[in-house]
Amino acid sequence: MTTIAFIGLGHMGNPMAANLVRAGHTVLGFDLLPENLNVAKGHGVTIMASAEAAVVDADVVITMLPAGKHVLSVYHSVAKGTKAGALFIDSSTIDVESARKAHEIAQANGLKSVDAPVSGGIGGAAAGTLTFMVGGSAEAFAKAEPILKPMAGRIVHCGEAGNGQAAKICNNMILGISMIGVSEAFTLAEKLGLSHQALFDVASTSSGQCWSLTTYCPVPGPVATSPANNGYKPGFAAALMLKDLKLSQEAAASVGAATPLGAHAESLYAAFNSAGNEGSDFSGIVNFLRESNRDN
Amino acid sequence: MTTIAFIGLGHMGNPMAANLVRAGHTVLGFDLLPENLNVAKGHGVTIMASAEAAVVDADVVITMLPAGKHVLSVYHSVAKGTKAGALFIDSSTIDVESARKAHEIAQANGLKSVDAPVSGGIGGAAAGTLTFMVGGSAEAFAKAEPILKPMAGRIVHCGEAGNGQAAKICNNMILGISMIGVSEAFTLAEKLGLSHQALFDVASTSSGQCWSLTTYCPVPGPVATSPANNGYKPGFAAALMLKDLKLSQEAAASVGAATPLGAHAESLYAAFNSAGNEGSDFSGIVNFLRESNRDN
Numbered sequence: 001m002t003t004i005a006f007i008g009l010g011h012m013g014n015p016m017a018a019n020l021v022r023a024g025h026t027v028l029g030f031d032l033l034p035e036n037l038n039v040a041k042g043h044g045v046t047i048m049a050s051a052e053a054a055v056v057d058a059d060v061v062i063t064m065l066p067a068g069k070h071v072l073s074v075y076h077s078v079a080k081g082t083k084a085g086a087l088f089i090d091s092s093t094i095d096v097e098s099a100r101k102a103h104e105i106a107q108a109n110g111l112k113s114v115d116a117p118v119s120g121g122i123g124g125a126a127a128g129t130l131t132f133m134v135g136g137s138a139e140a141f142a143k144a145e146p147i148l149k150p151m152a153g154r155i156v157h158c159g160e161a162g163n164g165q166a167a168k169i170c171n172n173m174i175l176g177i178s179m180i181g182v183s184e185a186f187t188l189a190e191k192l193g194l195s196h197q198a199l200f201d202v203a204s205t206s207s208g209q210c211w212s213l214t215t216y217c218p219v220p221g222p223v224a225t226s227p228a229n230n231g232y233k234p235g236f237a238a239a240l241m242l243k244d245l246k247l248s249q250e251a252a253a254s255v256g257a258a259t260p261l262g263a264h265a266e267s268l269y270a271a272f273n274s275a276g277n278e279g280s281d282f283s284g285i286v287n288f289l290r291e292s293n294r295d296n
Numbered sequence: 297m298t299t300i301a302f303i304g305l306g307h308m309g310n311p312m313a314a315n316l317v318r319a320g321h322t323v324l325g326f327d328l329l330p331e332n333l334n335v336a337k338g339h340g341v342t343i344m345a346s347a348e349a350a351v352v353d354a355d356v357v358i359t360m361l362p363a364g365k366h367v368l369s370v371y372h373s374v375a376k377g378t379k380a381g382a383l384f385i386d387s388s389t390i391d392v393e394s395a396r397k398a399h400e401i402a403q404a405n406g407l408k409s410v411d412a413p414v415s416g417g418i419g420g421a422a423a424g425t426l427t428f429m430v431g432g433s434a435e436a437f438a439k440a441e442p443i444l445k446p447m448a449g450r451i452v453h454c455g456e457a458g459n460g461q462a463a464k465i466c467n468n469m470i471l472g473i474s475m476i477g478v479s480e481a482f483t484l485a486e487k488l489g490l491s492h493q494a495l496f497d498v499a500s501t502s503s504g505q506c507w508s509l510t511t512y513c514p515v516p517g518p519v520a521t522s523p524a525n526n527g528y529k530p531g532f533a534a535a536l537m538l539k540d541l542k543l544s545q546e547a548a549a550s551v552g553a554a555t556p557l558g559a560h561a562e563s564l565y566a567a568f569n570s571a572g573n574e575g576s577d578f579s580g581i582v583n584f585l586r587e588s589n590r591d592n
Binding site: 096119131133156158162163167168169170171173174175178180181182187188189193194198201203207209210211212215216248252253255256257260262264265268289292293294 | 450462464466468477497502504508544552553554
């Protein structure tokens with residue numbers, strides 16, 4: 001069993017850490033918020049006074065933080081105080097550039113590292129069924145895989161440093177675009193007198209088929225388990241979709257990639273969030289589009 | 297067996313008519329182009345001198361024409377000269393408004409009618425595996441179904457008059473949007489150093505999954521049967537995708553539906569077509585996006 005420092009014990013980090021404790025690991029936890037530490041304590045995490053204190057005895061350091069600046073700040077603070085050869089796993093969803101900088105900090109300090117952002121949300125974190133998209137060397141991946149296992153439904157090695165983040169934002173850019181596309185189709189269908197179920201029956205078995213339609217249908221009815229049947233309670237909050245679309249557009253700008261629909265999807269989700277829907281499931285954008293004026 | 301007038305014997309109409317002949321029907325054909333009539337003759341279609349002549353003895357009249365104005369022109373010309381109670385099937389892909397007008401003409405002349413646009417392309421027409429999206433009364437649908445069968449893989453009743461067209465353009469709007477979204481993700485991935493296969497492996501089993509990715513992947517490699525592995529030979533030509541996106545936007549404008557990504561997809565496919573790609577498969581837009589400048 002392994003001694004793991006877990007830094008960032010929020011809505012995602014806490015259930016992830018709990019699964020590591022359940023798997024028999026010693027988990028030393030730190031978070032800036034006392035209430036998060038209390039929850040972690042209840043899960044059997046040993047609470048430490050600081051990130052620096054948490055890493056001293058750790059063979060693995062996992063971070064689950066809001067943004068690239070937080071990850072880099074922690075890496076800068078703790079890299080020197082960590083055992084030689086320890087493995088750093090950053091499961092935060094952050095920008096690709098910061099993810100690659102984090103790898104450089106680790107390497108400069110004789111540490112192994114992977115970026116390993118997740119999909120699957122709070123439900124997947126609790127159930128231990130997250131998908132991990134992992135970037136880093138084959139050696140670091142091989143070390144990370146058994147550690148991730150108790151938290152994972154699926155672990156994909158996406159290539160070198162930063163590629164886990166790249167895979168996640170590319171996937172989620174497709175997701176944001178296709179959810180808006182499906183939502184536009186439903187609202188157009190309504191106004192043309194075509195029922196939700198009829199459009200679903202055609203498109204779900206045709207070339208319009210996509211996860212946003214067949215697994216996460218944004219209108220109530222066709223897919224019983226979709227948030228549309230539950231008042232658009234997330235699920236995957238609109239604020240997080242906007243975060244991921246912003247990351248995709250920062251990445252696209254940094255490498256000069258043309259992503260016109262990605263940029264448009266970001267602006268539509270920004271408008272949806274600004275209208276007070278940050279806490280709604282991202283599929284709720286269908287209602288925003290229905291009420292939008294075509295000419296505005 | 298039924299006597300069927302088939303008007304419009306182009307790339308789609310001809311193989312469809314051939315399947316009706318093969319099923320034992322008497323098919324009386326007309327087209328404005330002599331070369332199309334020659335092909336039809338080879339398939340066992342009886343060539344008639346005009347649309348008016350073709351319909352006189354017909355119990356069913358099928359039209360497969362380029363646009364709404366052609367369909368309405370034929371309906372105006374032949375409706376009075378058709379047997380009382382005959383069934384009109386329009387399999388053209390046309391605007392919803394014209395489709396509903398065609399139904400009105402049929403009804404005013406004591407005829408039954410369905411709009412029944414197809415998906416599946418020339419390959420599906422030849423193989424008799426087209427998907428028919430059918431709008432019209434339950435009675436008209438029940439009469440149309442056995443006639444469509446020899447040409448069909450799937451026949452979906454989408455509701456009342458015009459709803460077949462509505463379903464097709466809503467589906468194809470999702471398709472156009474998702475193909476661009478997937479293409480943007482691949483070109484972004486490339487520039488970030490993430491391989492096509494790695495992105496495919498993540499997204500095809502995750503929330504980015506869509507037909508445009510997993511059945512019709514726009515980059516060579518991951519899906520052996522996609523046109524990307526065959527020099528982007530259609531498949532489904534970019535000119536036809538642009539036609540369907542235009543129809544979706546005409547429909548959206550007519551009912552005041554907000555379809556921002558649909559409109560954006562139309563403008564991107566217009567630019568792709570204008571750059572000389574009308575005859576390319578629509579998935580070739582990935583190459584157009586790769587070469588596009590983010591700031592333009």
